Amino acid sequence: MDKRLSRIVLILTVIVITKFWIGVYEDDEFYEEHVFFKHRAIWKTYFYSPRGMSDLNISEMSSEQQKEQKLFDEFIIENHYSN
Numbered sequence: 001m002d003k004r005l006s007r008i009v010l011i012l013t014v015i016v017i018t019k020f021w022i023g024v025y026e027d028d029e030f031y032e033e034h035v036f037f038k039h040r041a042i043w044k045t046y047f048y049s050p051r052g053m054s055d056l057n058i059s060e061m062s063s064e065q066q067k068e069q070k071l072f073d074e075f076i077i078e079n080h081y082s083n
Contacts, residue, residue: 039079
């Protein structure tokens with residue numbers, strides 16, 4: 001029983017670590033999904049750009065869209081593409 005419990009704890013630990021450090025983003029031009037390593041731990045896994053390839057200004061977006069766009073810019077544009 002102790003061996004089984006340790007396996008369950010190990011599996012759950014791997015799942016939580018994966019959730020914090022691996023993400024998926026939707027390409028804002030071709031709408032393809034890509035897996036990437038996050039530069040910092042965050043619970044959010046799926047990233048997308050509400051602006052896409054349009055000329056929409058961030059001040060014209062709703063607060064939720066602004067939050068999504070800022071996270072996309074931080075994790076994808078500034079850190080993933082720059083590597």
